[in-house]
Amino acid sequence: MNFTFTEDELLFRETINRFLATEASPETLRDIWSGDKDAGALLSLIAEQGLSALSVPEEQGGLAMGDVAWSLMTQELGYHAIPDPLVNSAYVATGLLNALDDSVSQKADLLEHICEGDLGFAIGHECSPLVADANTAHTLFMQQDDEIHMLGATDVQTVPNPSIDFSRRLSQITWSAVPKTCIASGEAGKKIWSETFNRGAISVAGQLLGLAQRMLDLSVEYSLQRKQFGREIGSFQAVKHQLADVAGKIEIAKPVLYRAACSLENHHPLSDIHISQARNFCSEAAALAARVGIQVHGAMGYTWEVDLQMYVKRAWALNNTWGDSIMHRARVQDYVLNSDIDLAPSKTFEAV
Amino acid sequence: MNFTFTEDELLFRETINRFLATEASPETLRDIWSGDKDAGALLSLIAEQGLSALSVPEEQGGLAMGDVAWSLMTQELGYHAIPDPLVNSAYVATGLLNALDDSVSQKADLLEHICEGDLGFAIGHECSPLVADANTAHTLFMQQDDEIHMLGATDVQTVPNPSIDFSRRLSQITWSAVPKTCIASGEAGKKIWSETFNRGAISVAGQLLGLAQRMLDLSVEYSLQRKQFGREIGSFQAVKHQLADVAGKIEIAKPVLYRAACSLENHHPLSDIHISQARNFCSEAAALAARVGIQVHGAMGYTWEVDLQMYVKRAWALNNTWGDSIMHRARVQDYVLNSDIDLAPSKTFEAV
């Protein structure tokens, strides 16, 4: 029993954080949000750092990192509001590719591409009528019940649907399932979709938690600068306590996220529950951080001018991505309320 | 449209308040709670003031006051934590008697007794296995489906069940329904039980609101006396905001209570909903006032020594009396969620 990260994992996170703080500054993001730049340059830069290779097996030149390490990475991606293609391609789609049977032609090829920085993958899951970055993807994995279909850009028609998060590129998709695009089906397909959904969901949980921390940091910073009634507003107990509550939500969410990651990595039978539980905690942290952030920023929090707004909107948008909050809450509730499992204190981990 | 009380009603409330502040002081209550005195003397004194006669028709010498006026009275009874017999006999049982057909022998007689200060009535409703003051009542109204049975003290066996509110006298009852004790049945009985339940429920709502105000007043007072870190604790923003939230819950509950009373008095078709809505608001106010009261009183709030504890416990006890909180919340939810009524803004009152 050791519920901690290795020093290597923590160091890696720290390195990524420092890199993103420089390269994905709020100013850079603002250019992307305002449409002055597209996210491509930033994403290439990040991929060049090797981040696209994290999940790729060593045979294809990757680092073969698992979900546990990714639970630190996704927080950093959230903290810096890195647009969707990175996490969707390098983590979720890579996970899907890894799970495919080796007999699927192109599997090794595609993994090598990802390793080299290719982020052109999109995934369409029945949890949403929208697919992120479908209009720029060269490869799309689409769900049809238990079947996984791999499609090329020319196999689909996309209709863009703009989001309140201006860095997102969501589309509706029209496509046809034909036998030759099917790369997995039946039990195998079902299992891969379940795992892919869970990986998507936990990638969102991690990002929400990172976003929560960013919103808290921005709010603390602002509360130390802004004065009213001759004092920093951060010295008022009402402000202090609201920010302390955000810190509380973030701290309690962390171990829930990490356990969920560990369960996913190790195919724990309760992965579904653990991941939804993580989603619920991370989602609550982000929602409170957004609300308190806007409140602490006062009227400024309601404007386009402060950086806060980008993180707030991204948190709102991600909240219902890879499963909405109703679905994730329902998964945990069903487990607790409608089963006859004895939820004794000794059952937190598999115990004797 | 005039959603206000008459000056007479407000003056009457003020008079009762002044009287109870003297006669039902915390010291007096404490004697009752500790078992040093029984509540009889206090109740007699209150009845002598004419409070038992409020609901009695003028023919029997009473004041024929309605539910609207009682919504002020019950708040005073709650504020001063007056034990159950007064409200149950003079308001709820009197209402039941008033609703009985005039052919019921004893009806006029019993109303006259009440008018003269007799509080020896108890009501057993299927919403609870417990009946307040059944062991000292001379007349009990018991529910058997739609039938109302009127029983004497010798017709029932009672088993006391002590409550956390030491001023309460709850009992389980064993009795038999026989034709001669039945004083109403069928549609008539059903209607009376429904109205009686609603009257009981709103009597609790009013008391809970009065209790909330008392707990708030005690907490404000304490917060002005108690010093920590060299300041009155009432000057800390964290304390101020908690108390302000209690004030908010109380203020919003008042009009909901008053509308419910008006609906009951006027046989409004939505009385059930309005009364449960009032219960929900008053219950929330009392629950928050109790929690904040204990918190503001610090460790003292956890003791038998401060007066607060009596009001807190009474609030907890009443919260599930005449319908529990689940039942009252469910009544409103069913109405809102499961009907296909158009809840347009113009529907608050019966509008064209």
Added chain:
Amino acid sequence: MKLQFSPEQNAFRLEVRQWLAANVPKQKLPTYDTKEGFELHRQWEHKLFEAGFSMVMWPKEYGGRGCDLIDWLIFEEEYYGAGAPGRVNQNGQLLLGSTLLDFGTPEQKAHFLPRMASSEDMWAQAWSEPNAGSDMANISSKATLDGEHYIINGQKTWSTRAIYADWAFGLFRSQPGSERHHGLSFLLVPLNTEGVTIRPIKALDGEEAFAEIFFDDVKVPITNRIGDDGKGWHVAMATAGFERGLLLRSPARFQQPARRLIQLYRDNKAAADRDPAIAVAVSKCWSDAEAYALSAYNTVGRVNNGEKIGAESSLNKIFWSELDLLICQTAMDILGATGELLGSAPLAKEHAYWLDAFLFAQAGPIYAGTNEIQRNIVAERVLGLPKK
């Protein structure tokens, strides 16, 4: 206590209802935070005015209808119930209007009120300054008396739709060396005057909903002052806080979205009921909105009886702003994966309404005095707790 409307009140309701049924634009107008939308809303206001429904509570001589507060509540119920357009000139009509009625000279009233009722003049408020937000009295913009004029210098901010408006009203420090609430004057400033610069501020939704106003030797006649010189704070605050608060946020303003939320829930019941918290929230939204309506009718009754309503308007502010957040958050939860879509998205149906409402609700606990300030006011003025 009598909770039925009179025949006259019912007749008024029906008249409003019929007029709205015939006149409310079938197509939702574009947001008034854009130039086009602003103009279309101004036209709508004029139509309302022509029908006598612009400012129903104002005296007839100033373009109103002489209704009482109950009639006004009825009007609002019908107005929101019909889904009629937002009131683009409300900052003038509701905030400044009451002040003018109470403190304006006969000439000021005769000149400004009818033009405001008809929206010939569009008004922006100019209360806040960069360092006078929650700390309202910390005003530093100056108005220097010079013969028959004031010369204004300084900066205001968070001035709603000021880039499109004709006039602004606000407090300016007219007595040199004065501090806090003292020495301020309440002035009306035409925004086309020389020396006025307006710089838009983008709101959360990217629209230019607010602006900063810069004053550089702006000259306004002293006849544009309401009340006495140096008494501006008194003028600004004296108009009953309750009435102003209620006017700005009538109960119907929340009952209508609550009703819409219930419909959204009913339309998506199977999905929504997977998480029982949704049903709880939807029911609470309706119940809270109705409680706020009951509270308004009760308070209006007491006002009609001559009672003074004080700090409890702070409780109203806290209540409706939190209710508004709950309504919109619950709707976003029900919308789920598509809730993030902008109105221009092909998949968006109800979405644009809810996303706009959700964004706007975020401002509720902040503007018109943050909820922290409101809780201080309740604690100090209602409960008597010490300031420090």
Added chain:
Amino acid sequence: MKLQFSPEQNAFRLEVRQWLAANVPKQKLPTYDTKEGFELHRQWEHKLFEAGFSMVMWPKEYGGRGCDLIDWLIFEEEYYGAGAPGRVNQNGQLLLGSTLLDFGTPEQKAHFLPRMASSEDMWAQAWSEPNAGSDMANISSKATLDGEHYIINGQKTWSTRAIYADWAFGLFRSQPGSERHHGLSFLLVPLNTEGVTIRPIKALDGEEAFAEIFFDDVKVPITNRIGDDGKGWHVAMATAGFERGLLLRSPARFQQPARRLIQLYRDNKAAADRDPAIAVAVSKCWSDAEAYALSAYNTVGRVNNGEKIGAESSLNKIFWSELDLLICQTAMDILGATGELLGSAPLAKEHAYWLDAFLFAQAGPIYAGTNEIQRNIVAERVLGLPKK
């Protein structure tokens, strides 16, 4: 990261489980806030001690078992899971024990710890004073050095079960003229000493759970001082806040009532489901209790890696105290009309457990530093916000 227990850990768990299955009293012991219950709990403590399960984390030489924190979490899971009696001597064992282990002289450890582990000595804490509640440093009880003794005068309060205890420990002002955190000494006082008067305070449930302790020229030898003279604050605070907090409230302490709440819900499902808020609350209680357990395992792992845990223990305190309230409030809601019944009521079944728990939960946000103080600590020490 490895979230499986080792074979040794599993073996330890089974050993604890089997011993508890054989030894936990079938009948719930009467509350230890009564004299009879106190004695029966002392006997239970002795039995635990004999089996080596009293203080599993203490070194063997002091009556412990030399377990690590993970073993301790396992022990707690089994202990609460088995419904074993409350730990009557926990204020000594958990609060004072850690301090003695860190700061006691070899003689103090050898003398006090085994007697504490076996509950031969029962301990009461003497921290609070009438004017030193949340403001912990405002201590005025004096300890005057007089040769080889301190002469103690003053008053302590909120001393849990002091009327039954043998010893008390607390801070006393030993340096005349010192202020706040300075000049305090950490002293151990036998309660049978001349000059000690103990007056019980009735708790919310009417039981004499607390007491005031009056000291009137009470003489204790300086060998009863832990740490240096005047350094008592340092001694009291230095033992890691995290560990102390965790020891006092292990996750199992909340997981077990959450499990019990789920059972209560399942047993009353039809009635409870009429209000969907109950299902939401029950599920949240389980999920929160589990999150608190995960947080504990995570933090223990970091402590084992040598990390220092600071103000985040304040977050734990806020979290578990609010969770405890939610668990108990939800149970009271499910119990409905009979929830108010005392354990002596014939209709009471589960009720006594829940009413006691509900009353006790009310104290959670108050003792060991009110949640307001905890939020200040988080804001100032974790987030770096200014004190004033």
